Amino acid sequence: MAVSHLFRNFALSISNIKERTVEKLLDERQFDEFLSLVDGAQRILIVAHVNPDGDALGSSLALKHWLTRRGKEAVVVVPNQFPDFLQWMPGAQEVRVYMKHEEDVRPVVDAADLVIVADLNQSQRLRELEEAVLANPAPRIMIDHHLNPDSSFCQLIVSHPEMCATAEVLCHLLWQLGEAEQLTKEEATCLYAGMMCDTGAFTYASGRAVIYECISMLLARGIDKDRIYRKVYYTASPSRLKLQGYMLYVKMKVDKERHVSIMSLTREERKLFKVKNGDTEGLVNIPLQIHKMRLSILLTEDTEQPGLVKVSLRSVDNFPCNRMAEEFFDGGGHLNASGGRLAGTMEEALQAVERAITAYEPLLR
Ligand code: 5GP
Ligand code: MN
Numbered sequence: 001m002a003v004s005h006l007f008r009n010f011a012l013s014i015s016n017i018k019e020r021t022v023e024k025l026l027d028e029r030q031f032d033e034f035l036s037l038v039d040g041a042q043r044i045l046i047v048a049h050v051n052p053d054g055d056a057l058g059s060s061l062a063l064k065h066w067l068t069r070r071g072k073e074a075v076v077v078v079p080n081q082f083p084d085f086l087q088w089m090p091g092a093q094e095v096r097v098y099m100k101h102e103e104d105v106r107p108v109v110d111a112a113d114l115v116i117v118a119d120l121n122q123s124q125r126l127r128e129l130e131e132a133v134l135a136n137p138a139p140r141i142m143i144d145h146h147l148n149p150d151s152s153f154c155q156l157i158v159s160h161p162e163m164c165a166t167a168e169v170l171c172h173l174l175w176q177l178g179e180a181e182q183l184t185k186e187e188a189t190c191l192y193a194g195m196m197c198d199t200g201a202f203t204y205a206s207g208r209a210v211i212y213e214c215i216s217m218l219l220a221r222g223i224d225k226d227r228i229y230r231k232v233y234y235t236a237s238p239s240r241l242k243l244q245g246y247m248l249y250v251k252m253k254v255d256k257e258r259h260v261s262i263m264s265l266t267r268e269e270r271k272l273f274k275v276k277n278g279d280t281e282g283l284v285n286i287p288l289q290i291h292k293m294r295l296s297i298l299l300t301e302d303t304e305q306p307g308l309v310k311v312s313l314r315s316v317d318n319f320p321c322n323r324m325a326e327e328f329f330d331g332g333g334h335l336n337a338s339g340g341r342l343a344g345t346m347e348e349a350l351q352a353v354e355r356a357i358t359a360y361e362p363l364l365r
Pocket of ligand 2: 055058119145164165166199
Protein backbone atom coordinates (compact mmCIF):
# COMPACT_ATOMS: atom_id res chain seq x y z
CA MET A 1 0.00 0.00 0.00
CA ALA A 2 2.70 2.43 1.13
CA VAL A 3 4.80 1.52 -1.88
CA SER A 4 2.00 2.07 -4.37
CA HIS A 5 1.21 5.36 -2.66
CA LEU A 6 4.81 6.40 -3.00
CA PHE A 7 4.80 5.35 -6.62
CA ARG A 8 1.63 7.34 -7.28
CA ASN A 9 3.21 10.44 -5.71
CA PHE A 10 6.33 9.91 -7.78
CA ALA A 11 4.29 9.57 -10.97
CA LEU A 12 2.32 12.66 -10.04
CA SER A 13 5.46 14.68 -9.42
CA ILE A 14 6.84 13.62 -12.81
CA SER A 15 3.68 14.69 -14.58
CA ASN A 16 3.84 17.99 -12.67
CA ILE A 17 7.37 18.55 -13.90
CA LYS A 18 6.20 17.85 -17.43
CA GLU A 19 3.28 20.21 -17.13
CA ARG A 20 5.47 22.92 -15.71
CA THR A 21 8.12 22.71 -18.40
CA VAL A 22 6.04 22.18 -21.51
CA GLU A 23 5.07 25.64 -22.62
CA LYS A 24 1.67 25.80 -24.18
CA LEU A 25 2.43 28.09 -26.99
CA LEU A 26 -0.98 28.65 -28.49
CA ASP A 27 -4.27 29.22 -26.75
CA GLU A 28 -7.21 27.11 -27.88
CA ARG A 29 -8.36 29.54 -30.55
CA GLN A 30 -4.86 29.92 -32.04
CA PHE A 31 -4.29 26.18 -31.85
CA ASP A 32 -7.48 25.51 -33.84
CA GLU A 33 -6.68 28.27 -36.29
CA PHE A 34 -3.16 26.97 -36.85
CA LEU A 35 -4.35 23.44 -37.53
CA SER A 36 -7.23 24.49 -39.73
CA LEU A 37 -4.97 26.74 -41.82
CA VAL A 38 -2.40 23.97 -42.23
CA ASP A 39 -4.92 21.21 -42.85
CA GLY A 40 -6.93 23.38 -45.23
CA ALA A 41 -3.89 23.97 -47.44
CA GLN A 42 -2.09 21.70 -49.88
CA ARG A 43 0.79 23.71 -51.33
CA ILE A 44 2.58 25.42 -48.49
CA LEU A 45 5.27 28.00 -49.04
CA ILE A 46 7.81 28.60 -46.28
CA VAL A 47 9.87 31.77 -46.51
CA ALA A 48 12.63 33.18 -44.31
CA HIS A 49 14.63 36.38 -44.06
CA VAL A 50 17.29 37.74 -46.42
CA ASN A 51 20.82 36.47 -45.71
CA PRO A 52 19.37 33.29 -44.21
CA ASP A 53 21.20 32.09 -41.10
CA GLY A 54 21.17 28.75 -39.31
CA ASP A 55 17.91 29.48 -37.53
CA ALA A 56 16.15 30.81 -40.64
CA LEU A 57 17.15 27.70 -42.56
CA GLY A 58 16.86 25.22 -39.69
CA SER A 59 13.36 26.28 -38.70
CA SER A 60 12.17 26.51 -42.32
CA LEU A 61 13.49 23.05 -43.13
CA ALA A 62 12.08 21.51 -39.95
CA LEU A 63 8.69 22.93 -40.92
CA LYS A 64 9.05 21.61 -44.45
CA HIS A 65 9.87 18.09 -43.22
CA TRP A 66 7.02 18.13 -40.74
CA LEU A 67 4.49 19.40 -43.30
CA THR A 68 5.66 16.82 -45.85
CA ARG A 69 5.14 14.12 -43.25
CA ARG A 70 1.64 15.54 -42.81
CA GLY A 71 0.95 14.96 -46.50
CA LYS A 72 1.54 18.49 -47.77
CA GLU A 73 3.61 19.80 -50.63
CA ALA A 74 5.93 22.15 -48.83
CA VAL A 75 8.71 24.22 -50.32
CA VAL A 76 11.24 26.56 -48.74
CA VAL A 77 12.08 29.75 -50.64
CA VAL A 78 14.69 32.19 -49.37
CA PRO A 79 15.47 35.63 -50.87
CA ASN A 80 19.19 35.06 -51.46
CA GLN A 81 21.86 32.40 -51.10
CA PHE A 82 22.58 30.92 -47.68
CA PRO A 83 26.15 30.21 -46.49
CA ASP A 84 27.98 27.06 -47.55
CA PHE A 85 28.32 25.85 -43.96
CA LEU A 86 24.56 25.23 -43.92
CA GLN A 87 24.52 23.12 -47.10
CA TRP A 88 24.67 19.90 -45.08
CA MET A 89 21.29 20.48 -43.45
CA PRO A 90 18.72 17.81 -44.34
CA GLY A 91 16.70 19.27 -47.23
CA ALA A 92 19.01 22.23 -47.91
CA GLN A 93 19.55 21.06 -51.50
CA GLU A 94 15.86 21.60 -52.29
CA VAL A 95 15.73 25.14 -50.91
CA ARG A 96 14.91 27.57 -53.72
CA VAL A 97 16.82 30.84 -53.91
CA TYR A 98 14.60 33.59 -55.31
CA MET A 99 17.30 36.01 -56.45
CA LYS A 100 19.15 33.24 -58.27
CA HIS A 101 16.22 31.74 -60.16
CA GLU A 102 13.46 34.32 -59.98
CA GLU A 103 11.71 33.14 -63.15
CA ASP A 104 11.51 29.52 -61.98
CA VAL A 105 10.65 30.30 -58.38
CA ARG A 106 7.98 32.97 -58.93
CA PRO A 107 5.35 30.42 -60.09
CA VAL A 108 6.06 28.35 -56.97
CA VAL A 109 5.41 31.41 -54.80
CA ASP A 110 2.25 32.24 -56.74
CA ALA A 111 0.87 28.71 -56.49
CA ALA A 112 0.97 28.47 -52.68
CA ASP A 113 -2.32 28.30 -50.82
CA LEU A 114 -0.68 29.00 -47.45
CA VAL A 115 2.47 30.91 -46.57
CA ILE A 116 4.46 30.40 -43.39
CA VAL A 117 6.99 33.11 -42.69
CA ALA A 118 9.67 31.76 -40.40
CA ASP A 119 12.28 33.66 -38.39
CA LEU A 120 10.99 36.93 -39.78
CA ASN A 121 9.06 39.77 -38.14
CA GLN A 122 8.65 42.29 -40.95
CA SER A 123 7.87 41.69 -44.60
CA GLN A 124 10.70 44.03 -45.70
CA ARG A 125 13.13 41.43 -44.37
CA LEU A 126 12.08 39.32 -47.38
CA ARG A 127 13.88 41.92 -49.52
CA GLU A 128 13.41 41.03 -53.25
CA LEU A 129 11.01 38.23 -52.34
CA GLU A 130 8.62 40.58 -50.51
CA GLU A 131 6.62 41.72 -53.52
CA ALA A 132 5.92 38.18 -54.73
CA VAL A 133 4.87 36.94 -51.29
CA LEU A 134 2.57 39.88 -50.63
CA ALA A 135 1.02 39.54 -54.09
CA ASN A 136 -0.21 36.06 -53.20
CA PRO A 137 -3.60 36.42 -51.43
CA ALA A 138 -3.16 33.13 -49.50
CA PRO A 139 -3.30 33.35 -45.69
CA ARG A 140 0.01 33.80 -43.87
CA ILE A 141 1.28 32.50 -40.56
CA MET A 142 4.26 34.08 -38.81
CA ILE A 143 6.46 31.88 -36.62
CA ASP A 144 9.21 33.99 -35.13
CA HIS A 145 11.20 35.25 -32.16
CA HIS A 146 12.23 38.77 -33.21
CA LEU A 147 11.04 41.81 -31.29
CA ASN A 148 8.17 43.97 -32.58
CA PRO A 149 6.41 41.66 -35.02
CA ASP A 150 4.47 43.49 -37.71
CA SER A 151 0.98 42.07 -37.32
CA SER A 152 -0.37 43.64 -40.50
CA PHE A 153 0.71 41.04 -43.05
CA CYS A 154 -0.02 37.78 -41.25
CA GLN A 155 -3.32 36.32 -40.18
CA LEU A 156 -1.86 34.25 -37.38
CA ILE A 157 1.16 35.41 -35.40
CA VAL A 158 3.18 33.01 -33.30
CA SER A 159 5.85 35.37 -32.00
CA HIS A 160 8.00 34.71 -28.94
CA PRO A 161 10.87 37.18 -28.51
CA GLU A 162 11.77 35.63 -25.16
CA MET A 163 12.81 32.45 -26.96
CA CYS A 164 16.34 31.86 -28.22
CA ALA A 165 15.42 30.92 -31.77
CA THR A 166 12.51 30.36 -34.08
CA ALA A 167 13.55 26.73 -33.89
CA GLU A 168 12.75 26.85 -30.18
CA VAL A 169 9.31 28.31 -30.91
CA LEU A 170 8.80 25.36 -33.25
CA CYS A 171 9.93 22.88 -30.60
CA HIS A 172 7.18 24.13 -28.30
CA LEU A 173 4.67 24.20 -31.10
CA LEU A 174 5.42 20.64 -32.19
CA TRP A 175 5.38 19.56 -28.57
CA GLN A 176 1.91 21.06 -28.17
CA LEU A 177 0.81 19.31 -31.36
CA GLY A 178 1.74 16.00 -29.74
CA GLU A 179 4.67 15.46 -32.09
CA ALA A 180 7.43 15.10 -29.48
CA GLU A 181 7.75 11.37 -30.03
CA GLN A 182 7.09 11.43 -33.77
CA LEU A 183 9.76 13.91 -34.83
CA THR A 184 12.16 12.43 -37.34
CA LYS A 185 15.89 12.67 -36.85
CA GLU A 186 16.02 15.11 -39.80
CA GLU A 187 13.43 17.41 -38.22
CA ALA A 188 15.16 17.26 -34.86
CA THR A 189 18.55 17.96 -36.47
CA CYS A 190 17.24 21.09 -38.19
CA LEU A 191 15.65 22.32 -34.95
CA TYR A 192 18.80 21.75 -32.90
CA ALA A 193 20.96 23.47 -35.53
CA GLY A 194 18.61 26.46 -35.52
CA MET A 195 18.85 26.91 -31.76
CA MET A 196 22.58 26.27 -31.73
CA CYS A 197 23.27 28.87 -34.43
CA ASP A 198 21.22 31.63 -32.77
CA THR A 199 22.88 31.15 -29.38
CA GLY A 200 26.53 30.78 -30.40
CA ALA A 201 26.28 27.09 -29.50
CA PHE A 202 24.41 27.93 -26.30
CA THR A 203 26.83 30.54 -25.03
CA TYR A 204 24.40 33.51 -25.08
CA ALA A 205 20.63 34.14 -24.96
CA SER A 206 20.33 30.56 -23.79
CA GLY A 207 19.81 30.64 -20.02
CA ARG A 208 16.18 29.53 -19.86
CA ALA A 209 15.92 26.01 -18.46
CA VAL A 210 13.24 25.02 -20.92
CA ILE A 211 15.71 25.31 -23.82
CA TYR A 212 17.40 22.22 -22.40
CA GLU A 213 14.04 20.46 -22.15
CA CYS A 214 13.72 21.05 -25.88
CA ILE A 215 17.25 19.75 -26.46
CA SER A 216 16.46 16.71 -24.38
CA MET A 217 13.45 16.04 -26.60
CA LEU A 218 15.62 16.39 -29.71
CA LEU A 219 18.36 14.12 -28.34
CA ALA A 220 15.72 11.49 -27.71
CA ARG A 221 14.92 11.64 -31.44
CA GLY A 222 18.46 10.53 -32.27
CA ILE A 223 20.32 13.71 -33.20
CA ASP A 224 24.11 13.74 -33.04
CA LYS A 225 24.68 17.13 -31.43
CA ASP A 226 28.48 17.02 -31.61
CA ARG A 227 28.37 16.24 -35.30
CA ILE A 228 25.96 19.13 -35.87
CA TYR A 229 28.43 21.42 -34.06
CA ARG A 230 31.30 20.26 -36.27
CA LYS A 231 29.20 20.58 -39.42
CA VAL A 232 28.49 24.23 -38.64
CA TYR A 233 31.65 25.48 -36.98
CA TYR A 234 34.46 23.28 -38.30
CA THR A 235 34.00 23.60 -42.03
CA ALA A 236 36.16 26.61 -42.78
CA SER A 237 38.07 26.88 -46.00
CA PRO A 238 41.72 27.96 -45.80
CA SER A 239 40.69 31.33 -47.27
CA ARG A 240 38.13 31.87 -44.49
CA LEU A 241 40.80 31.41 -41.81
CA LYS A 242 43.24 33.61 -43.69
CA LEU A 243 40.58 36.30 -43.96
CA GLN A 244 39.99 36.10 -40.21
CA GLY A 245 43.71 36.40 -39.57
CA TYR A 246 43.95 39.43 -41.87
CA MET A 247 40.90 41.13 -40.38
CA LEU A 248 42.16 40.69 -36.82
CA TYR A 249 45.79 41.56 -37.54
CA VAL A 250 45.36 44.38 -40.02
CA LYS A 251 41.83 45.74 -39.80
CA MET A 252 40.62 45.45 -36.20
CA LYS A 253 40.63 48.81 -34.43
CA VAL A 254 40.20 48.44 -30.69
CA ASP A 255 39.08 51.39 -28.60
CA LYS A 256 40.08 50.29 -25.09
CA GLU A 257 38.57 53.31 -23.37
CA ARG A 258 35.15 52.89 -24.91
CA HIS A 259 35.29 49.07 -25.04
CA VAL A 260 34.42 48.86 -28.70
CA SER A 261 36.05 47.26 -31.72
CA ILE A 262 35.55 48.19 -35.38
CA MET A 263 36.44 46.20 -38.50
CA SER A 264 35.72 46.96 -42.13
CA LEU A 265 35.86 44.78 -45.21
CA THR A 266 35.92 46.33 -48.67
CA ARG A 267 34.98 44.82 -52.00
CA GLU A 268 38.65 44.75 -53.05
CA GLU A 269 39.58 42.81 -49.93
CA ARG A 270 36.75 40.36 -50.57
CA LYS A 271 38.26 39.72 -53.99
CA LEU A 272 41.79 39.46 -52.65
CA PHE A 273 40.80 36.78 -50.13
CA LYS A 274 38.31 35.12 -52.51
CA VAL A 275 35.65 35.62 -49.84
CA LYS A 276 32.69 33.33 -50.41
CA ASN A 277 29.19 33.53 -49.00
CA GLY A 278 29.38 32.77 -45.30
CA ASP A 279 33.12 33.36 -44.97
CA THR A 280 32.46 36.47 -42.88
CA GLU A 281 29.94 34.70 -40.64
CA GLY A 282 31.02 34.85 -36.99
CA LEU A 283 33.81 37.31 -37.71
CA VAL A 284 32.03 40.11 -35.84
CA ASN A 285 31.85 37.99 -32.68
CA ILE A 286 35.59 37.45 -32.34
CA PRO A 287 36.58 40.86 -30.88
CA LEU A 288 34.15 40.27 -28.01
CA GLN A 289 36.74 37.77 -26.74
CA ILE A 290 38.88 40.77 -25.72
CA HIS A 291 38.80 41.51 -22.02
CA LYS A 292 36.07 44.06 -21.14
CA MET A 293 34.99 44.52 -24.75
CA ARG A 294 31.28 45.48 -24.87
CA LEU A 295 30.57 46.12 -28.54
CA SER A 296 31.92 44.84 -31.85
CA ILE A 297 31.07 46.42 -35.19
CA LEU A 298 31.76 44.97 -38.63
CA LEU A 299 31.22 46.91 -41.84
CA THR A 300 31.14 45.04 -45.14
CA GLU A 301 30.64 46.50 -48.58
CA ASP A 302 27.61 44.81 -50.09
CA THR A 303 28.42 42.62 -53.08
CA GLU A 304 24.87 42.53 -54.42
CA GLN A 305 24.17 46.26 -54.05
CA PRO A 306 27.08 48.58 -54.76
CA GLY A 307 27.05 51.77 -52.72
CA LEU A 308 25.66 49.98 -49.71
CA VAL A 309 27.60 49.07 -46.57
CA LYS A 310 26.23 46.31 -44.34
CA VAL A 311 26.57 46.88 -40.61
CA SER A 312 26.78 44.04 -38.08
CA LEU A 313 26.68 44.67 -34.36
CA ARG A 314 27.38 42.30 -31.47
CA SER A 315 27.49 43.15 -27.78
CA VAL A 316 27.65 41.60 -24.35
CA ASP A 317 25.58 42.26 -21.23
CA ASN A 318 22.94 44.93 -21.60
CA PHE A 319 24.40 47.03 -24.40
CA PRO A 320 21.45 47.51 -26.81
CA CYS A 321 22.71 46.75 -30.33
CA ASN A 322 19.14 46.88 -31.60
CA ARG A 323 18.63 50.47 -30.42
CA MET A 324 21.88 51.58 -32.00
CA ALA A 325 20.98 49.76 -35.24
CA GLU A 326 17.55 51.37 -35.37
CA GLU A 327 18.82 54.83 -34.56
CA PHE A 328 21.92 54.93 -36.75
CA PHE A 329 21.90 52.11 -39.29
CA ASP A 330 18.35 51.77 -40.58
CA GLY A 331 18.16 48.29 -39.06
CA GLY A 332 17.31 46.43 -35.91
CA GLY A 333 17.57 43.02 -34.35
CA HIS A 334 18.18 41.57 -30.93
CA LEU A 335 19.71 43.17 -27.83
CA ASN A 336 23.11 41.53 -28.40
CA ALA A 337 23.02 40.91 -32.17
CA SER A 338 21.73 43.38 -34.70
CA GLY A 339 22.34 44.64 -38.17
CA GLY A 340 21.53 47.35 -40.63
CA ARG A 341 22.97 49.19 -43.59
CA LEU A 342 24.29 52.53 -44.73
CA ALA A 343 24.20 54.10 -48.16
CA GLY A 344 27.51 55.62 -49.26
CA THR A 345 31.19 54.82 -49.19
CA MET A 346 33.08 52.84 -46.56
CA GLU A 347 34.70 56.11 -45.47
CA GLU A 348 31.27 57.64 -44.80
CA ALA A 349 30.10 54.49 -43.05
CA LEU A 350 33.09 54.66 -40.70
CA GLN A 351 32.18 58.26 -39.87
CA ALA A 352 28.58 57.24 -39.14
CA VAL A 353 29.89 54.49 -36.87
CA GLU A 354 31.98 57.05 -35.00
CA ARG A 355 28.88 59.22 -34.47
CA ALA A 356 26.93 56.22 -33.19
CA ILE A 357 29.70 55.27 -30.76
CA THR A 358 29.93 58.84 -29.47
CA ALA A 359 26.17 58.92 -28.88
CA TYR A 360 26.31 55.64 -26.96
CA GLU A 361 29.52 56.40 -25.07
CA PRO A 362 27.84 56.49 -21.64
CA LEU A 363 26.60 52.93 -22.14
CA LEU A 364 29.97 51.72 -23.38
CA ARG A 365 32.38 53.05 -20.76
P1 5GP B 1 23.85 39.95 -38.96
O1 5GP B 1 24.84 40.87 -38.33
O2 5GP B 1 24.17 38.52 -38.70
O3 5GP B 1 23.57 40.26 -40.39
O4 5GP B 1 22.46 40.23 -38.24
C1 5GP B 1 22.29 39.95 -36.90
C2 5GP B 1 20.83 40.06 -36.55
O5 5GP B 1 20.43 41.42 -36.70
C3 5GP B 1 19.90 39.28 -37.46
O6 5GP B 1 19.66 38.00 -36.96
C4 5GP B 1 18.65 40.11 -37.46
O7 5GP B 1 17.88 39.78 -36.34
C5 5GP B 1 19.14 41.52 -37.25
N1 5GP B 1 19.23 42.32 -38.48
C6 5GP B 1 20.24 42.33 -39.40
N2 5GP B 1 20.00 43.22 -40.37
C7 5GP B 1 18.81 43.81 -40.07
C8 5GP B 1 18.02 44.83 -40.71
O8 5GP B 1 18.37 45.40 -41.73
N3 5GP B 1 16.84 45.13 -40.09
C9 5GP B 1 16.43 44.54 -38.93
N4 5GP B 1 15.25 44.89 -38.39
N5 5GP B 1 17.15 43.59 -38.32
C10 5GP B 1 18.32 43.23 -38.87
MN1 MN C 1 16.47 33.50 -35.42
